[in-house]
Amino acid sequence: MRNKPDTRSKLLDAAARLFYAHGISATGIDAVIAEAGVAKMSLYNNFESKAGLVQAYLEARHQQWLDLYRARLGEEPGGHDGVMAVVGAYLDHAEAGYEHGFRGCGLLNAAAELEASDPGRKIVAAHKEEVEQFLQGHLGKLTSPDTARDLAERISYLLEGAISRAGLEGDSRRLRRAGDMISSMVRAL
Amino acid sequence: MRNKPDTRSKLLDAAARLFYAHGISATGIDAVIAEAGVAKMSLYNNFESKAGLVQAYLEARHQQWLDLYRARLGEEPGGHDGVMAVVGAYLDHAEAGYEHGFRGCGLLNAAAELEASDPGRKIVAAHKEEVEQFLQGHLGKLTSPDTARDLAERISYLLEGAISRAGLEGDSRRLRRAGDMISSMVRAL
DNA sequence: GTCCAATTAGACCGATCCGTCTACCAACTG
DNA sequence: CAGTTGGTAGACGGATCGGTCTAATTGGAC
Structure with missing residues (x-):
């Protein structure tokens, strides 16, 4: 297992901030990964889809x-x-x-x-x-x-x-x- | 003035149905005009933009x-x-x-x-x-x-x-x- | 040191987004 | 009749959407 900063948590935290502030449909996948400072594939390694x-x-x-x-x-x-x-x-x-x-x-x-x-x-x-x-x-x-x-x-x-x-x-x-x-x-x- | 079916009302009614059922950001302009049975330009003749x-x-x-x-x-x-x-x-x-x-x-x-x-x-x-x-x-x-x-x-x-x-x-x-x-x-x- | 799994950056895909534009048409007004 | 108004259908544009893919890199575990 990889060490701490924990990609999944970074994504979830970033999504939480953006989803809450701007709404879910208004928040694109690209905005989430940019906010998380993470590659796009990391999102799809940790979650099935945007719905996930x-x-x-x-x-x-x-x-x-x-x-x-x-x-x-x-x-x-x-x-x-x-x-x-x-x-x-x-x-x-x-x-x-x-x-x-x-x-x-x-x-x-x-x-x-x-x-x-x-x-x-x-x-x-x-x-x-x-x-x-x-x-x-x-x-x-x-x-x-x-x-x-x-x-x-x-x-x-x-x-x-x-x-x-x-x-x-x-x-x-x-x-x-x-x-x-x-x-x-x-x-x- | 044009007669009754009233393009603006058709658009507003269609938008109301779709916005309520599916949410605002999830409803595209094309869906609204299709539901209203109206041309796209009619939307922009009657409203400034989607925000309008x-x-x-x-x-x-x-x-x-x-x-x-x-x-x-x-x-x-x-x-x-x-x-x-x-x-x-x-x-x-x-x-x-x-x-x-x-x-x-x-x-x-x-x-x-x-x-x-x-x-x-x-x-x-x-x-x-x-x-x-x-x-x-x-x-x-x-x-x-x-x-x-x-x-x-x-x-x-x-x-x-x-x-x-x-x-x-x-x-x-x-x-x-x-x-x-x-x-x-x-x-x- | 070798392997392996996770991560990276970014190209790429087809679909859809909002909005503009053109060309034509139907109906009413004077 | 000619002119005006508001409508039609649809092509088009650039941007963005969610999602896939590749190739290179990283950092432990063994």
Whole structure:
């Protein structure tokens, strides 16, 4: 195996930057390899096609969110803290300092330019479903299963709506306001 | 002036179908004119460029939403009915029977593939802001201005989040559930 | 030192991109 | 009638698209 700089990672990082900033279809293969500083054949050695690179991008983005979430999540968090760890992961993503500006949730943006039948949409749908499950788990410590389920759904909508509107405006303020709403909803349980 | 079939409308309708179903960058000019059944020069007689066509698409989509909303809005609606007219417009869009499937809010999807600096994003941001203002106006009939403002913001997030998740799943169920949440929130005022 | 697998730069492919241009045509206006 | 307007069909251009290929080079593993 070759040593560290890791061609595949360079490609994935470059693709992530460009896909997020300019969109997926607007980003050509040549732009990705130039940004990665890598030969074109290296892309096709590591990924089956552009679609394969997109798939890997979606999965990496999902994993990144999980990492942010786990970093926010202490051990044995209470219900309120657990919910706020989810909110915190959204805030971290929004405030990550993108070169070309914050443009909302990368996974939602990607899904928005994929055909209805594209398997990438399922990845994004599953990711959002998993986030809702995390919320439901935390809320279950504070209230009945039925209430936890309903509230998790409601909080999911608040978060996704807030990050969409925040993306349109280019900053995280609306996400912070949604976080405040969510915090007080959970505290009121 | 030429008579009815109206070349410009044919182009705008064709562009709307293709842009919504396949995304904007993935839709070429040649596909648009083929779908419209129109010569290429007719596109450039009616629009400055593809970007101009996109701009017109965004404005038309905004106008369509306003039409759906006004159709739902009786005269002198009460606060609850007014809010539910907004919700109804979202539902109408979701259930409009797209050839290639429901894929969420066309304006959010479009914004998702526009650069942060693209003027089209401002159109979408302003549209969402206007929707929130409508909500605030209706809620103002039922409660204090401060509460109306806060609740309008919250309902906006619920709606945008619900339509995003509904789009990922390809049907309007999540939007209906959000509508139920919103209805009971407003009734509780 | 020899081998091997990964990487390199870049030529090359056919297809498609957005946009321009020409030449012709149909319908309405005066 | 002549003139104007907006449409048609399609060739054309240069750029870029995703993807393949070759030939030379690299850096361990043995």
